[in-house]
Amino acid sequence: MRNVIILGSGCAGNTAAIYAARANLKPLVISGHEPGGQLSITSLVENFPGFPEGIDGPVLVERMKQQAEHFGAEYIAGSVTEADLSRRPFRLHVEGEWMETRTLIIATGASARWLGIESEQKLIGKGVSSCATCDGFFFRDKRIMVVGGGDTAMEEALFLTRFGRDVALVHRRDQFRASRIMLDRVLEHPKIEVITNTVVDKVFDADKGFVSGVRLRNVATGEVTDRDVDGLFIAIGHIPNTKPFAGQLDLDGDGYILSKGGARTSAEGVFHAGDVQDRTYRQAITAAGAGCMAAIEVERFLEHHGY
Ligand code: NDP
Numbered sequence: 304m305r306n307v308i309i310l311g312s313g314c315a316g317n318t319a320a321i322y323a324a325r326a327n328l329k330p331l332v333i334s335g336h337e338p339g340g341q342l343s344i345t346s347l348v349e350n351f352p353g354f355p356e357g358i359d360g361p362v363l364v365e366r367m368k369q370q371a372e373h374f375g376a377e378y379i380a381g382s383v384t385e386a387d388l389s390r391r392p393f394r395l396h397v398e399g400e401w402m403e404t405r406t407l408i409i410a411t412g413a414s415a416r417w418l419g420i421e422s423e424q425k426l427i428g429k430g431v432s433s434c435a436t437c438d439g440f441f442f443r444d445k446r447i448m449v450v451g452g453g454d455t456a457m458e459e460a461l462f463l464t465r466f467g468r469d470v471a472l473v474h475r476r477d478q479f480r481a482s483r484i485m486l487d488r489v490l491e492h493p494k495i496e497v498i499t500n501t502v503v504d505k506v507f508d509a510d511k512g513f514v515s516g517v518r519l520r521n522v523a524t525g526e527v528t529d530r531d532v533d534g535l536f537i538a539i540g541h542i543p544n545t546k547p548f549a550g551q552l553d554l555d556g557d558g559y560i561l562s563k564g565g566a567r568t569s570a571e572g573v574f575h576a577g578d579v580q581d582r583t584y585r586q587a588i589t590a591a592g593a594g595c596m597a598a599i600e601v602e603r604f605l606e607h608h609g610y
Contacts, residue, residue, distance in 0.1 A: 304392060304403050305331050306610065307601050310383055311410035311544075313340020314587045315577025317367035318594030319408045319601075324374035326602045331404075332371070332378045333397055335544070339364040340412050341578070342587055344428050345437050351587050360437075363587070383411075388551040388570045396547075406604055408597045409552075409560065409568070410576040411544035413585075417537055418450065422506040430514025431506060431535045435459035436586065439466045442534040448473060448517060450503055451538035457485035459538045464494040467534070473498045475522060500524075506535060543579050557582075566597040574600050 307323050309316050312334040323330035342348065345360035354363075368378065385396035392403040415433035417423060423431055432438040435449075439462060447467035449460045452474035460472045472489060477499040479486050489495050498519070504527070505518040516531045543558045553561040553569035559582055566574040576597040577590035 305329075305405065306605055307331075307406045307408060307598075308333060308393075308395060308402065308404040309408045309410060310395075311335045311340065311412055311577070311579070312338050312368060312378065313364065313410065313412050313577060314342060314367065314590040315412070315579075315594040315597070316340070316408070316410035317364065317371055318591040319410060319576050319598040320371035320376040320378075320594075321367065321374065322595050322598030323408075323601060324371050324376040326598070327375075328602065328605070330371075330376045330598075331402075332368075332376055333383060333395075334378055334380050335411055336382045337412070337414060338380070339368075340590075341415070341434070341585075345432070345434065346428050347441070348437065348587060349440060350436075360587075367591075383547050386547045386551065388548065388573055391572055393573065405572065405608075405610060406601045407573045408566075408576055408594075408601060409545070409548065409573065409579055410590075410594060410597070411579050412590075413541040413543040413559070413578040413582070415537065416540045416542055418503060418539070420503070420505065422509045423503070423535070423537070425509040426506055426512075426514055426535075429512055430533065431537065433537050434585075435462045435536055435538075438534070438536075439463050442466050444468050445533035446531055447471070447534045447536065448503075448530075448532045449536045449538055450474070451540070452476060452478075453480040453538070453540065454482055454485050455540070456538035457481045457489050459536050460489055460495055461485075461492065463534075463536065464492060467494070469494055469496065471496045471498055471530070471532070473501050473503060473519065475502050476500065503535070541578070541582070541585075543582075545579060566593065566600045572604055 342360035349357040381398035
């Protein structure tokens with residue numbers, strides 16, 4: 304029987320683990336299918352306070368883990384495939400084994416949706432990114448492309464005009480999900496070219512290990528063109544990792560956990576931290592803050608219930 308199990312080992316999960324471990328709760332962290340979370344697929348992080356020269360994302364998240372382990376947190380690899388949150392202790396099915404815990408922190412994040420083509424996958428963190436706030440700065444005076452037709456794509460394209468020489472926005476249809484106001488800002492921006500009815504078929508150059516261009520295909524005409532690009536930002540949505548909790552916790556229409564105030568969820572004793580609930584800020588520092596909040600809630604909950 305655990306006092307607390309933390310699902311996810313990104314910024315939110317690791318920070319929750321640091322706090323819970325320092326409160327002597329001996330937390331168990333289940334690392335999840337993307338150990339280290341979103342930071343593990345970025346390069347230099349320049350906006351996490353305390354690192355004036357920046358720090359590599361994977362290094363930052365590994366140091367958080369070491370800090371948690373130093374205070375007694377335990378980590379195991381694996382993911383939760385099934386959960387019973389209907390009564391306490393909660394039961395979790397992890398890699399063929401059922402585990403029990405008095406409280407649970409869900410910090411499983413939201414995974415960026417990718418195009419899924421092989422060349423894109425090979426260049427993630429090497430010119431292909433899913434986060435303009437994180438990586439835009441590295442493309443000062445470069446040619447940037449954003450893929451997507453929703454508000455995120457609009458926001459990222461507009462943000463990236465601060466850095467790029469030019470920004471091309473590529474969308475697979477000629478109708479946009481984005482709000483009118485965001486779309487208008489993009490259409491009116493002198494630095495942004497909007498390319499509709501078009502998909503990215505290939506990213507160059509996986510062999511060289513950096514992005515040098517893309518192959519585009521117009522889905523209406525079938526025409527194929529190659530275009531020089533230095534940075535490719537994929538902004539086609541995120542998928543919150545909440546599948547095992549569907550039907551057991553209040554989720555919104557897209558599967559994000561609905562907060563019941565602070566770090567609380569609709570199930571007493573289950574808390575959320577980070578991107579699994581946050582579709583707005585999605586930053587390392589906000590996820591870390593949310594992890595801290597969840598751990599403090601756990602501490603108070605256990606104390607209140609006499610553990
Ligand atoms: P959305 O789901 O709104 O948009 C995703 C976009 O990506 C769509 O245009 C979709 O195309 C496209 N897409 C999906 N899969 C693929 C694919 N495989 N290949 C090519 N294109 C693809 O996600 P967002 O992240 O943009 O927004 C999520 C939510 O957050 C929305 O509710 C949005 O309004 C909100 N948001 C609000 C902001 C604000 O108000 N400032 C900022 C950012 C987000 P298609 O349309 O053809 O399906």
